[in-house]
Amino acid sequence: MEIKHVKDYIYWLYYQYLLITCSYVLEPWERSMFHTITVTVFAMVVYTAYVFVPIHIRLAFEFFSQLFGGQPESTVS
Amino acid sequence: MERPGRAAAVAGAQPRANGCSGAGHGTLRNGYVRRFPAPDTQVDHIVHNGGLYKRPFNEAFEETPMLVAVLTYVGYGVLTLFGYLRDFMRQWKIEKCQNATEREEQKDFVPLYQDFENFYTRNLYMRIRDSWNRPICSVPGAKVDMMERVSHDYNWTFTYTGRVIKDIINMGSYNYLGFAQNTGTCQEAAAKVLSQYGAGVCSSRQEMGNLDKHEELEKLVARFLGVESAMAYGMGFATNSMNIPALVGKGCLILSDELNHASLVLGARLSGATIRIFKHNNMQSLEKLLKDAIVHGQPRTRRPWKKILILVEGIYSMEGSIVRLPEVIALKKKYKSYLYLDEAHSIGALGPSGRGVVDYFGLNPEDVDIMMGTFTKSFGAAGGYIGGKKELIDYLRTYSHSAVYATSMSPPVVEQIITSVKCIMGEDGTIVGKARVQQLAENTRYFRRRLKEMGFIIYGNEDSPVVPLMLYMPAKIGAFGREMLKRNIGVVVVGFPATPIIESRARFCLSAAHTKEMLDRALKEIDEVGDLLQLKYSRHRLVPLLDRPFDETTYEETED
Numbered sequence: 199m200e201i202k203h204v205k206d207y208i209y210w211l212y213y214q215y216l217l218i219t220c221s222y223v224l225e226p227w228e229r230s231m232f233h234t235i236t237v238t239v240f241a242m243v244v245y246t247a248y249v250f251v252p253i254h255i256r257l258a259f260e261f262f263s264q265l266f267g268g269q270p271e272s273t274v275s
Numbered sequence: 276m277e278r279p280g281r282a283a284a285v286a287g288a289q290p291r292a293n294g295c296s297g298a299g300h301g302t303l304r305n306g307y308v309r310r311f312p313a314p315d316t317q318v319d320h321i322v323h324n325g326g327l328y329k330r331p332f333n334e335a336f337e338e339t340p341m342l343v344a345v346l347t348y349v350g351y352g353v354l355t356l357f358g359y360l361r362d363f364m365r366q367w368k369i370e371k372c373q374n375a376t377e378r379e380e381q382k383d384f385v386p387l388y389q390d391f392e393n394f395y396t397r398n399l400y401m402r403i404r405d406s407w408n409r410p411i412c413s414v415p416g417a418k419v420d421m422m423e424r425v426s427h428d429y430n431w432t433f434t435y436t437g438r439v440i441k442d443i444i445n446m447g448s449y450n451y452l453g454f455a456q457n458t459g460t461c462q463e464a465a466a467k468v469l470s471q472y473g474a475g476v477c478s479s480r481q482e483m484g485n486l487d488k489h490e491e492l493e494k495l496v497a498r499f500l501g502v503e504s505a506m507a508y509g510m511g512f513a514t515n516s517m518n519i520p521a522l523v524g525k526g527c528l529i530l531s532d533e534l535n536h537a538s539l540v541l542g543a544r545l546s547g548a549t550i551r552i553f554k555h556n557n558m559q560s561l562e563k564l565l566k567d568a569i570v571h572g573q574p575r576t577r578r579p580w581k582k583i584l585i586l587v588e589g590i591y592s593m594e595g596s597i598v599r600l601p602e603v604i605a606l607k608k609k610y611k612s613y614l615y616l617d618e619a620h621s622i623g624a625l626g627p628s629g630r631g632v633v634d635y636f637g638l639n640p641e642d643v644d645i646m647m648g649t650f651t652k653s654f655g656a657a658g659g660y661i662g663g664k665k666e667l668i669d670y671l672r673t674y675s676h677s678a679v680y681a682t683s684m685s686p687p688v689v690e691q692i693i694t695s696v697k698c699i700m701g702e703d704g705t706i707v708g709k710a711r712v713q714q715l716a717e718n719t720r721y722f723r724r725r726l727k728e729m730g731f732i733i734y735g736n737e738d739s740p741v742v743p744l745m746l747y748m749p750a751k752i753g754a755f756g757r758e759m760l761k762r763n764i765g766v767v768v769v770g771f772p773a774t775p776i777i778e779s780r781a782r783f784c785l786s787a788a789h790t791k792e793m794l795d796r797a798l799k800e801i802d803e804v805g806d807l808l809q810l811k812y813s814r815h816r817l818v819p820l821l822d823r824p825f826d827e828t829t830y831e832e833t834e835d
Contacts, residue, residue, distance in 0.1 A: 214809060220350035222750040223402040225429055228357055 327601035358398030406756030417788035447767035453788030454655030472686035484683035505662035511649030514659030517677035583612035589621025589632035595735025623653025711787035730811035
C-alpha cells in the first residue's frame with residue numbers, strides 16, 4: 199500500500215515534469231533525447247557542485263577569517 | 276471624478292442577477308469568493324463611475340503568477356528548440372517532410388513558409404492538434420456524439436476508427452439558450468417551412484430572393500431589439516466585415532477595442548478609415564483617444580474627422596468580459612460619435628429578457644447607433660443582423676455588400692430564428708424562453724462560482740456565459756483537452772494566435788440546456804483534471820480580500 203502510494207507520487211511528479219517542460223508533447227525519441235540532456239546537465243551541475251563548492255567555501259572562510267580576526271596587526275598598519 | 280458609492284449600494288438591494296433569483300450574490304465581490312456574506316455596504320467600490328450602472332459590474336482578470344509565466348516561457352523555449360531541430364532535419368532530408376513547402380521552381384522566390392506563425396503551426400500546434408477540429412456526429416446540444424479518431428504519425432494525419440464516442444457533455448458550443456435541437460417547436464416549424472419553400476433561395480435579396488419570411492424575420496428582430504428597423508444577413512462574420520465599410524470610409528476614424536473579433540478588425544481595415552485601438556474595456560483609454568481625435572482632427576490636414584465610430588462587442592468571446600456599455604454610451608454622447616455594438620455572443624445570453632447587453636444594463640436601445648448581432652449562437656441558426664434607425668437600415672439595404680451580393684438566407688434557417696426569437700419573447704404563449712434565459716443565468720453564476728471556489732483562474736464578468744479557464748502552459752493545452760475527452764467532456768482549448776502566447780486557456784460556454792447534474796459532473800471532472808495538471812493557479816483565496824483595492828481593470832488607472 200505504502201509502496202503504491204510512493205509510486206503514484208513519483209509518477210505524478212514525473213507527469214508534472216513532463217507538463218512543465220513540455221516534453222509531454224514531444225515524440226518518444228525527442229523525449230528520450232530531452233531526458234538525456236536534462237539528466238546530463240543536472241548530473242554535471244551536481245558533480246561540479248560536489249567538487250568545487252567545498253573548496254570555495256573553505257577559501258571564502260579563510261579569506262573572511264583573515265579579514266576579520268586572523269591578524270589584528272594588519273588592520274592596524 | 277464622480278464616485279457615487281451609494282448608487283451601487285442601492286443597486287445591491289435590487290434583484291441584481293441576470294434574471295435569476297438573487298441567492299448568494301452578496302458573497303461575490305470583485306470576482307472573489309468570500310467565506311462570509313458581507314454587509315451590503317461593502318459592495319460600494321466595485322463599480323467605478325457607478326452612477327451609470329444599474330447593477331454591480333464584477334469583472335476580474337487575475338494576473339498571471341510570475342512563476343507560471345516563467346515556466347510557460349521555459350516550455351515554449353523547449354518546444355522552439357525542438358522545432359528548430361526538426362526543421363533542420365526536414366531540410367537535410369533526415370526525416371520526411373510532411374508540411375507544405377515551396378515548389379522546386381519557386382525556391383528562389385520570397386519564402387512562403389518561414390514566418391513565425393508557420394513555424395508555430397508546424398512545430399507546436401501540430402503536436403497537440405488532436406484537441407481541435409474533432410468531427411461531431413449529432414446535434415450539438417447539451418450532449419454530443421463525437422467520432423473517434425487516431426493518429427499514427429503524431430497528428431500529421433488522422434484516421435477514423437469508425438466508432439462513435441457517445442454522450443459527451445458539450446461545454447464548447449455557443450448554444451447559450453439551448454436552441455440547437457433536433458426536436459421541439461423550432462425544428463417542427465423549420466421542417467414545415469422546408470417542405471413549403473425548400474432549402475435554397477438561389478438569388479439575392481434585391482432580385483428574386485426576398486421572401487415573405489425574410490420580411491417577417493426583420494420586423495420581428497426589430498421588435499425584439501426595440502429598434503426602428505433591422506436587416507438580416509446570411510452570415511454573421513460578413514455582417515461585420517461588409518457593413519463597416521459601407522458605414523465609414525476615408526476621412527473617418529474608427530476606435531476599436533483591442534480584443535475585437537476578427538470580423539470587426541477585417542471590416543475596419545476594409546473600410547479604409549483610420550483605425551485607433553483602445554485598451555480592452557478601458558474607458559480612460561477610449562476617452563483619451565476621443566479627446567485627441569476631436570482636438571487634433573485628421574493627421575497633417577487637421578481637418579475634423581468626418582465620422583468617429585466606436586466598435587465594441589457585447590461579450591468578448593475570449594475573455595468573457597462584458598463591455599462597459601453605460602460608460603461607452605456616456606462617452607459617445609459627450610463626444611458626439613457613433614457606436615457600433617457587436618452582440619454576437621450577448622444577444623439572447625444576457626439581460627433579464629434575453630435582449631442582450633443593452634437589456635442587461637437596462638439602457639435604451641436607441642442610444643446604440645448600430646446594433647449588430649448573430650443568429651448563430653443563442654438562436655441555434657445561422658446569419659447575422661443589423662438593427663438601428665430606419666434611415667440607417669435603408670441605407671445599408673442599398674449599399675452593403677452582403678445585402679447586395681450575398682444569397683439570401685435559407686427559409687428553414689429563417690424559420691428557426693423566428694420561432695426561437697418568439698419563444699424568447701414569450702410570443703408563443705409559453706414561458707419556455709424566459710425560463711431558458713433564467714436557466715442560463717443561473718448556470719453561469721453556479722459554474723463560475725464553483726470554478727472560482729476550486730481555485731482556478733477564471734477571466735471575465737460573473738454574468739458572462741463564456742468562461743475562460745487559464746491553462747498557460749502549452750503542454751497543458753493538449754493535456755487538458757485529452758484528459759477531459761477521456762472523461763467524456765468536450766471542451767474547447769485555445770492557444771496562440773487566438774490569445775496572447777502565454778495566456779492559453781480553455782473556454783467553457785454554458786447553455787440553458789445543461790442540467791445541474793451535467794454541470795456537477797463536468798465540475799467534478801474539471802476539479803480532478805485540475806488537480807492532475809496543477810491548474811489551480813489562483814492565489815486570491817489566500818489574500819485577505821477586504822483590504823485589497825480593485826486592481827487590474829480599475830477605472831481610475833491612467834496609462835502614460
